[in-house]
Amino acid sequence: MSHDHAAAVLPVPTRLDYSLTGENAARAIERGLAEAEWYQCPVPRETMRKLLERRDGPAIRDTLLWFTLILGSAYATWALWGSWWAILPYAFYAVLYGSTSDSRWHEAGHGTAFKTDWMNNALYEIASFMVMRESTLWRWSHTRHHSDTIIVGRDPEIAVPRPPDLQGLVLAFFNLGVYPVYFGKLFRHALGRISADEKTFIPESEFPKIYRKARISVAIYLVVIAFALATHSALPLLYVGLANLFGSWLMVVYGLTQHAGLAENVLDHRLNCRTVYMNFFHRYLYWNMNYHVEHHMFPLVPYHNLPKLHEAVKADCPTPYPSLLAAWREIIPATLRQVRDPAYHVKRVLPSPPSRAADLPANRGALAKPDPEGWLEICAAADLGPADVIRFDHGKKTYALYRDADFVLYATDGICTHGNTHLADGLVKGKIIECPKHNGRFNL
Structure with a gap:
């Protein structure tokens, strides 16, 4: 030292x-x-x-x-x-x-x-x-x-x-x-x-x-x-x-x-x-x-x-x-x-x-363009398992995409309301996302 x-x-x-x-x-x-x-x-x-x-x-x-x-x-x-x-x-x-x-x-x-x-x-x-x-x-x-x-x-x-x-x-x-x-x-x-x-x-x-x-x-x-x-x-x-x-x-x-x-x-x-x-x-x-x-x-x-x-x-x-x-x-x-x-x-x-490890979380969707109905392709379905979350950025905004244990999909703003922390690094627990920094919990 x-x-x-x-x-x-x-x-x-x-x-x-x-x-x-x-x-x-x-x-x-x-x-x-x-x-x-x-x-x-x-x-x-x-x-x-x-x-x-x-x-x-x-x-x-x-x-x-x-x-x-x-x-x-x-x-x-x-x-x-x-x-x-x-x-x-x-x-x-x-x-x-x-x-x-x-x-x-x-x-x-x-x-x-x-x-x-x-x-x-x-x-x-x-x-x-x-x-x-x-x-x-x-x-x-x-x-x-x-x-x-x-x-x-x-x-x-x-x-x-x-x-x-x-x-x-x-x-x-x-x-x-x-x-x-x-x-x-x-x-x-x-x-x-x-x-x-x-x-x-x-x-x-x-x-x-x-x-x-x-x-x-x-x-x-x-x-x-x-x-x-x-x-x-x-x-x-x-x-x-x-x-x-x-x-x-x-x-x-x-x-x-x-x-x-x-x-x-x-x-x-x-x-x-x-x-x-x-x-x-x-x-x-x-x-x-x-x-x-x-x-x-x-x-x-x-x-x-x-x-x-x-x-x-x-x-x-x-x-x-x-x-x-x-x-x-x-x-x-x-x-x-x-x-x-x-x-x-x-x-x-x-x-x-x-x-950086090859399988670290990526900022997905940054270059994606919407289809005629306005949908964006963020990732392959296999990339998001049950009780999981990924990050995706689009334009100047960042989001978190979730799949709960029942395979229901959710999307929210990516940044925790407490501060500069991305919820994609958090833990999905039931229908709640737990902030990786403060352990704060938010309903999906």
């Missing part, structure tokens, strides 16, 4: 305004960095269709094992309570509860972990509570994170703003910075108030849902506190609430490898994301989010297919980090350097541009 002093696309002053309503929010829009078109590695169309396939099996297996480990360690803690031996199962429980819930929250939030929607939604709500994230707010926050990844003034999920707050980063290992922010927002939302920053990425129609869920969460915490007082035991609080104090450290170890120390304000995920090789144990706990370049480039690919996606695109990506330790050996000095030099970032070395 090479390092240099080059600034990102936008000049970095001593202290940047990372708010979503400040000067850098307007500047990002002016410079074309908001809802922009991002680089994508070339992947053959048939390969991508296989990678997008969703299944219930892998996530059911992994989730049942996960809940078994959580409940088993919770029971062992209760059984050993009163002796020092209880520390061992509780430490395991706290990490499962406070750290590994993050990756379950993430994948279920994208709607890709399971094929069945209600399973994704159920796991998402449970994991959101465990990781101390309000589910509706963070669903929209993460949508913006994928639209404008590490774009200053646009991305609400930049974990290490420049210059880095070293004390805050240390406290993050114990979740100490999260508690006041999370509960402050939770009580504010329970009282029916939304901040100015939140209004920039959450539709007003979602506000009642945020208020309702915040009140439910507050009620759960009050019940836990009441139960602890009634039983004269700290165990209920250790199970719910304090587990994040003792068990969030692994989430930070994993999570900061995603973007910390890398470029801001670039439109190439290969420059602001890391892919880090991990062993099977870590990949299970992290649900393959170590393949983070691949995930950001193609967020519709389920976690269980990310290793295959990595193999398909690795020739067009920077060299992956060989281990967690290797990634942290870069992150720590880069972060320390940014304290005194906020313009500094790690510059990832990109490979030579690849040749």
